[in-house]
Amino acid sequence: MTATSSAGTGNGPLAGVRVVELAGIGPGPFAAMLLADLGADVVRVDRPGGPGLAIDPAYDLTNRNKRSVLIDLKADDGPSQVLALAARADILIEGYRPGVAERLGVGPAECLARNPRLVYGRMTGWGQQGPLAERAGHDIAYIAVTGALGMIGAPDQPPTVPGNLLGDYAGGSLYLVIGVLAALQHARAEGGAGQVVDAAIVDGAAHLTTMIHGMMAAGGWRDRRGANLLDGGCPFYGCYRTADGGYMAVGALEQRFYDEFVTLLGIAGEAPPRKDFDRWDELRQTVEAAFATRTRAQWTAVFADSDACVAPVLSLREAPAHPHLAARGTFVDQGGITQPAPAPRFSATPSSVRTGPAVPGADTAEVARDWGLPQLSGGGAEGRGAVGDAQATTAAGTVT
Numbered sequence: 001m002t003a004t005s006s007a008g009t010g011n012g013p014l015a016g017v018r019v020v021e022l023a024g025i026g027p028g029p030f031a032a033m034l035l036a037d038l039g040a041d042v043v044r045v046d047r048p049g050g051p052g053l054a055i056d057p058a059y060d061l062t063n064r065n066k067r068s069v070l071i072d073l074k075a076d077d078g079p080s081q082v083l084a085l086a087a088r089a090d091i092l093i094e095g096y097r098p099g100v101a102e103r104l105g106v107g108p109a110e111c112l113a114r115n116p117r118l119v120y121g122r123m124t125g126w127g128q129q130g131p132l133a134e135r136a137g138h139d140i141a142y143i144a145v146t147g148a149l150g151m152i153g154a155p156d157q158p159p160t161v162p163g164n165l166l167g168d169y170a171g172g173s174l175y176l177v178i179g180v181l182a183a184l185q186h187a188r189a190e191g192g193a194g195q196v197v198d199a200a201i202v203d204g205a206a207h208l209t210t211m212i213h214g215m216m217a218a219g220g221w222r223d224r225r226g227a228n229l230l231d232g233g234c235p236f237y238g239c240y241r242t243a244d245g246g247y248m249a250v251g252a253l254e255q256r257f258y259d260e261f262v263t264l265l266g267i268a269g270e271a272p273p274r275k276d277f278d279r280w281d282e283l284r285q286t287v288e289a290a291f292a293t294r295t296r297a298q299w300t301a302v303f304a305d306s307d308a309c310v311a312p313v314l315s316l317r318e319a320p321a322h323p324h325l326a327a328r329g330t331f332v333d334q335g336g337i338t339q340p341a342p343a344p345r346f347s348a349t350p351s352s353v354r355t356g357p358a359v360p361g362a363d364t365a366e367v368a369r370d371w372g373l374p375q376l377s378g379g380g381a382e383g384r385g386a387v388g389d390a391q392a393t394t395a396a397g398t399v400t
Contacts (some may be wrong), residue, residue: 012039081375090120143166234260
């Protein structure tokens, strides 16, 4: 049955798919947002007191396109309310430490007993098993032990921290989404059934390095920072400072692109041969000196209509105004907040930002009606002030 609210009805290829998200922070909510962006009816189960971060819910964009109900999982009727939602859902997502959902009475066994075709997605940093499974952690630790962090940065400096994009979102959220959608396909096939998807950030982040491991085995990658083609070691694949303190990103790997690059940069007659590895430092200094002669805007104009694979390094606030991104509608404005539009794009079932961030508990009555669960609208959860699960953690390891 398709829900009837603006958030739940949805458009996109996942319209009609129902998802229960047990509230947390980090990669779990982002994964649920992606499913919601694709049209799924995502109901976020918030707990009285919030998930532990002092963020104004009106600005938490990872809760867009969702609806929220309040349930206190430590109340007598809390687990039964979640199980009632699970019985009507296609997918459930949780990001607690291993064993916590089971202790709360909403673990895989209980949920699958109510709904044998349910896909139960578990988002953690370390995974459900292993020596570190019960330890706290954050993105930086997960990508550190997988070798991914050690690849990033200058050779004579500490590794560069890439925000929490590489671990939490690339190695975590995206792999969880892939996993639950693959499991949903299996559950809906003839003879299929629900199952548990163990999405660990360490597994996903390690998986992202597959190509590099192949290159290393073939002798085409040195196991240290700043010494390889794609990690800043190459003088024609990196970032260079401009006269006004901005930066230009250069990715002129192929010969024909490189030839155009050095010509437009004005160094074709003085640049050392690109295949002379012993002179790469000299080539880098030549490129640096050339970029330092003009501003970022001036160099952007020089390379604008070329195949030299050069682009300005923009800030988050600048990016939405880039002509290409503006033309594609890569960013949208919803409720006065500029934000990335849903991705990827679909020709027959386009997705969109339908609603702003869900306010905790605001949709309880609506979800109770649409999902056929009148017990949700009884008002019990909304009146309680205790935090639902003091032992729960996000996949990033923050105890909440």
